[in-house]
Structures are given as C-alpha cells and as structure tokens.
Amino acid sequence: MTTVAVHHAESASVQKLPTEEEHPMPEGHRLRVGESLRRQSLTSLNDAFTLKHFGFDDLILIRNHDREPLWWSSAFSPADEDWGRKRRGHGVSDVTLQPDGNLVAHDEDGTPLWSTDTAGRDVELLEVRGDGDVVLLDSAGEIVWHTDTATANITPSPFSVARGDRMLVGQSLADQSLTSPNGQYVLVHDHQHGGTFLYGPHGRITSWFYLVPSGYPDPFGTRLSLEEDGLFLRWSKDEVDQVDLRGVRKAWDSLTTPRSPFHPKQVVVRDNGDLEMLDADGEIMWRNGYKREHPKFAKSSNQPQARTSRKRTARRPAVPAVTPQLPSVESVPLIRTDFSNNDAWATTCTQVTTPRHFSGGDTFSADVEPVDNAAFAELTAAQLLELVPAGTSWAFLLVADIMTMESAEHHVLVVDLDDDSRGRTFRATPPAVQEIENNLSLANMDWEDFADSADEDGVVRPMLAEVTPGHPEN
Incomplete structure (x- = not known):
C-alpha cells in the first residue's frame, strides 16, 4: 500500500475559492486549475483507477477491478478502525487545484487542511493515469507531483x-x-x-x-x-x-x-x-x-408544487354499517376476506410469518399480524380502505381473498396506503411478503420497485433466493 505525504494547513496558501455558481464540472480523468472536487470522482481513461473525494478532507485512489484503496491523502487509512473519527476539519469540504498550482483541501469554511505544496510551480492540471499514478503536470507536461502508485500489472475493470x-x-x-x-x-x-x-x-x-x-x-x-x-x-x-x-x-x-x-x-x-x-x-x-x-x-424534486384537490373517479361501494374498523395494531394487518378454506388460510399465515434465511446468516421476518374476523368477509380492497383507523403507520394492507384461497401459491393482495397513490394494488406470493414489508415499511424501496417486478402472470415473487439454515454451504 502506497501513501504520499501531503502538507498540512500551515503550508497551504489561501486562495480565492470558486463560488457555488462558479463551481465548474471537472473532466472525466482530469482536474484543471480553478476546478474542484466535492463528493466527486475522476477515473482514468481505461476505467482501471478512480480518484474519489469522500466529502471531507480525504482523497482516495481506488483500483476498480477489486475496489482496493491504493493511496489516500489523509494521515489515516481506510484500514484504520478510527479513520472516520480521526479526520480533520468539519462539514463538507472540497479539494481545489488553485490558480497558484497548489492542490488544497478545505473545510466548509474555506480553511486549508492539507496541500501538495506545489504553489508557484506552473501546475496546469491533475490527471488520473491509466497506469495507476495520479500526477500534477506543469505547462511543459512534466510531472511536478505524483502519488507514486504506477504499476505495470493493470487488470481491466469489469465494467x-x-x-x-x-x-x-x-x-x-x-x-x-x-x-x-x-x-x-x-x-x-x-x-x-x-x-x-x-x-x-x-x-x-x-x-x-x-x-x-x-x-x-x-x-x-x-x-x-x-x-x-x-x-x-x-x-x-x-x-x-x-x-x-x-x-x-x-x-x-x-x-x-x-x-x-x-x-x-x-x-x-x-x-x-x-x-x-x-x-x-x-x-x-x-x-x-x-x-x-x-x-x-x-414535478421537479427541487421545485415547490401547488397543492391540488383530489377527485374520486368512482363512488366506492358502501361498507355495511355494522362493520368494525380494522384493529389498531402496530404490525401490517393480513386481513382475511374469504372463509371458504381454513387450510389455505393457515398455510398462507404460516408462509407470511415464517422468517426467511439468506447467505451470511441474514434473516427477513415480516412484521405482519393476521386478522381473522368474519365481519370483513367478502369486502373489497376499496371497502377495506374505508376501515383503516386514523393515525396508523402502515404503508400498505395485505388481503387474503378468494384468489388467495384458490391459487396454488396462495398469493395475497397488497394495497397501497400512500396518500398520493392510495388504493394501488399488486399480488404477491407469501414468501415475497418478507421483502416487501421490510423495504416498504422502512421506505428502503418504492412501491414501483415491487409492482414492476411482477412476473408475466402479474404476481410478485421473491427477489432473493433463500438458503437452508445450518447448511454447510451457507
């Protein structure tokens, strides 16, 4: 592992930094005078090496075929357990190739943290080379400073x-x-x-x-x-x-x-x-x-939007007056609306609530509670929406209807409760519910991530393959 010393704030002259509006976009493998890196990367033309700014005061050179760090600018390496805690400065920094030719890292207040100490040496650009070296070049193309990480053994990037x-x-x-x-x-x-x-x-x-x-x-x-x-x-x-x-x-x-x-x-x-x-x-x-x-x-993600009124496209069928609200449970309810097959219902509940095991010892358990109440018999998804108690945090409902009882896989109906898209549905097999519940309840994934992954029959099935607990190959 190679590291090259960089100088601390005392040797870094203070230069005028580019404003946010002046902040230019660097080239793919080069940084020119006046340009900066802020959470950005430069990659060699052969895609084999990447120089990345992590957002604080660190530049790291990565070998892309195996993601191995080859060089870093700070005094601490990624192998150091305290690396993230020992970083200097605060907030989001930048690394700028200043007009005087000095490559300088600044904290968010513009205070210099380290530099290459190359001011006044006619530096024109920084370049990430295909041999793994990162260099500062002068106007004659001569190397003024480098990371000394060049290698003759270059493995092509897999992408x-x-x-x-x-x-x-x-x-x-x-x-x-x-x-x-x-x-x-x-x-x-x-x-x-x-x-x-x-x-x-x-x-x-x-x-x-x-x-x-x-x-x-x-x-x-x-x-x-x-x-x-x-x-x-x-x-x-x-x-x-x-x-x-x-x-x-x-x-x-x-x-x-x-x-x-x-x-x-x-x-x-x-x-x-x-x-x-x-x-x-x-x-x-x-x-x-x-x-x-x-x-x-x-809608742009960064522009304010005017509020619009919602109009129902069709009148929902009335819910019988004696029908109770859904129970105010913390877990996502699995509501039984068909009572024709007790064995199919029991199988569905078992498959939904049984944890699923994956490689590395990881386990998914669905936070789901079965609701077996004849008062909800034959209700549609639209009618069940009217029975959702106020203040619940459910991202969706699960419904075990007649298709659940009659299908070989006992797939259930998943009903969206998001305010902007309330009532959307897709069907999913019980073994897929663990992935759906874990990711939708925590907002790790979006509704479309699952709905659009449905197979040709319109049913969502597990994305990850399960392993057998205790198997020697796990």
Whole structure:
C-alpha cells in the first residue's frame, strides 16, 4: 500500500475559492486549475483507477477491478478502525487545484487542511493515469507531483465507468460520480457508506438516497448499473451461492415489464437536481422514481408544487354499517376476506410469518399480524380502505381473498396506503411478503420497485433466493 505525504494547513496558501455558481464540472480523468472536487470522482481513461473525494478532507485512489484503496491523502487509512473519527476539519469540504498550482483541501469554511505544496510551480492540471499514478503536470507536461502508485500489472475493470452528467446502457458507478452541467448536483455510488446518494448545492444530501438493505449479501460490494430494462444494483460478483442476483432491485426503478416494455438508453443528472431516464429518442420516460403516467412525474424534486384537490373517479361501494374498523395494531394487518378454506388460510399465515434465511446468516421476518374476523368477509380492497383507523403507520394492507384461497401459491393482495397513490394494488406470493414489508415499511424501496417486478402472470415473487439454515454451504 502506497501513501504520499501531503502538507498540512500551515503550508497551504489561501486562495480565492470558486463560488457555488462558479463551481465548474471537472473532466472525466482530469482536474484543471480553478476546478474542484466535492463528493466527486475522476477515473482514468481505461476505467482501471478512480480518484474519489469522500466529502471531507480525504482523497482516495481506488483500483476498480477489486475496489482496493491504493493511496489516500489523509494521515489515516481506510484500514484504520478510527479513520472516520480521526479526520480533520468539519462539514463538507472540497479539494481545489488553485490558480497558484497548489492542490488544497478545505473545510466548509474555506480553511486549508492539507496541500501538495506545489504553489508557484506552473501546475496546469491533475490527471488520473491509466497506469495507476495520479500526477500534477506543469505547462511543459512534466510531472511536478505524483502519488507514486504506477504499476505495470493493470487488470481491466469489469465494467465501463459512467462520466460527466449521464450514464449510458452498459455503464456503472462504483465509487464514482455523475455531476450536473452546472456542478451543483452530484450522484454518487458510495462503497464506504453502502448506498447511492444525490447531493445538492454545497455538498448537502438531497431527498434522493438509497441505502442497500443490510440483509442483502455484501451491501458494500454493490455497483449501480444501467441495463436494458432499468437501473439496477449489482453485486461485485454476479453470483452469490450460485444464485443469479441480476434481478435484485436497485436504487430507483425498473421500467420494463411485460405490460409496459421500455428500453432506457441513458440516465441524466439535471441542473435543477432532477434525475431522469431517457429512451432511444431522447424522450424522458422516468423522473425521480416515477414513470410518465404517474402524477408526480411532472414535478421537479427541487421545485415547490401547488397543492391540488383530489377527485374520486368512482363512488366506492358502501361498507355495511355494522362493520368494525380494522384493529389498531402496530404490525401490517393480513386481513382475511374469504372463509371458504381454513387450510389455505393457515398455510398462507404460516408462509407470511415464517422468517426467511439468506447467505451470511441474514434473516427477513415480516412484521405482519393476521386478522381473522368474519365481519370483513367478502369486502373489497376499496371497502377495506374505508376501515383503516386514523393515525396508523402502515404503508400498505395485505388481503387474503378468494384468489388467495384458490391459487396454488396462495398469493395475497397488497394495497397501497400512500396518500398520493392510495388504493394501488399488486399480488404477491407469501414468501415475497418478507421483502416487501421490510423495504416498504422502512421506505428502503418504492412501491414501483415491487409492482414492476411482477412476473408475466402479474404476481410478485421473491427477489432473493433463500438458503437452508445450518447448511454447510451457507
């Protein structure tokens, strides 16, 4: 492991920093005089090495084929247990190649934290090279400073790295970033924090972020990938325990379903902070997690919206006056509305409430409570919505209806309770409920993540393969 000393604040001359409006977007593998990195990355042209700014005072050089850190700018390494706590400065910093040629890290107040001590040496640019070295070059192309990490043994990256403000089909982000043209919005897939984040002005987190659920295999080994049927999280290895995880849903949305085919061609970060997915004709088919037909599609994630009144499109069937409200339980209720088959009901309840086991010892348990009350017999999903008690925190309802009792898999009806989309439904097999409940109740994933993953018969099935507890291969 190679480290190169950088100088502390005392040797860093104070220069005028670019304002937020002046903050230019760096090139894919170079940083020029006057440009800065703030939660952004630079990647060599051969995609083998990435220099990343983590948002504080650290620059880290990563070897992309195995995500191994090769060099870091701070006095502490990522292998140090106290690395994150020992960092200098506070808030969100930047690393700027100043007009005097000095590469300087600043805290959020502009106080210098460290520098390369290259002021006055005619430095024109920083470059991440394909041999693994990061260099500062003068106007004659001579190396003024470098990380001394060049190697002759270069392993190609297993994926093509996205650059600039967009990701194309076949490209990925794994400890890399996309930046809006005005430099104010940065989309980062972050290995250290196990997720994908959209940062706004001054490096602050926006409402767009996705933490990989801890129950999933290797949450810190993922990458964000644009594929022919949507935006996915992929693991660093495509197979875990010989189970293909291609279809494990990702940060936002998969657009292609049997009922609604769509083949995205690019994801773009806009100057207003919107994240958009475009088709081959450049038409915007998805924005901030919503498809074109969704009411929220037209809304910018960073613009205030006028309140609109809701109109019911049809009169709901009346609920019998003697029908009680649903019980005010903390768990998501599984409501029985068909009483034709007690054995099918018992099987459904067992499959929904039994924990599911995954590799690494992780377990999903659905926080669901069966409701077996003949007062709810033959009620529709629309009628059950009228019986939801005020103040409940349920994200959805589960309904065991006649299709549940008659289907071989006993799939249940999942009913959305979100204020903006109340009443949407999809069907799911009981073994899929654990994933649905864990992720929708905690807002780790969106409704569309599951609804659009339904198979051709319209039923959502488990995304992750279960393992046998205690099996020697687990």
